[in-house]
Amino acid sequence: MAERPDPPPEWVDRIDATLSRLPQCRQARAWTGTSWKVGAATVAHVFGGEDQLIRLVVRAEPDEVMALQHLGPPYFKASWGANVVGLALDDDTDWDEIAELLTDSYCVQAPAHLAEQVPRPGGRLDA
Template sequence: MLARLREITATLPECVEEDAWVGVRWRVGTSTATVAHVFGGEDQLFRITFRAEPDEVIAFAHLGEPYFRGEWGVNVVGMLLDDDTDWTEVRELITDSFCLQAPQRLVDLVDRPG
């Protein structure tokens, strides 16, 4: 799972991986702008959180599993990761999250999926 996430984030300019208080997160350069954060829960399931537009947050929350609303901000969405995870979708979600968090000079360098 981490290898797949690293492959995705490696395509994003100045996206930096670091250990988080729990799990691993990716940020834009040295800023505090978190792009994605992956961690395990007490239920032994892995989750990833990312940023989304406010209207998308509401839509994801209403979809239910594998999505959930993040607790760490108004524009944070989460997704359970398992054997059925659509990694193409994860790539799109992380790329969109990066584009929300990064300065325009970096967003202009991103090759957007789809």
């Protein structure tokens, strides 16, 4: 079996910079790579695959999952969980877009009383 590369530390730091500012969101070592959780719920997971690509998976609303999935690469619908979508990260990744996806993922996974505290992309508060 091929080795899975670790995500570059600077990419992990960029993801953490977005998620660590959200209420009760914490970084955790995953079975491979790094994940972020709120309570027991996984908000995001960044990891290297046996194909040497680095992927980020997040949670999204059903319509967002479908929209991203239909965009094609670098996006993909994960084979587990109805609300799990991912993308391959590379040197051309749009980190502003990643910050929006991470914030939305947190709001999908967090208890309502925490998600309500988070300004959503586009300037709206999650209701």
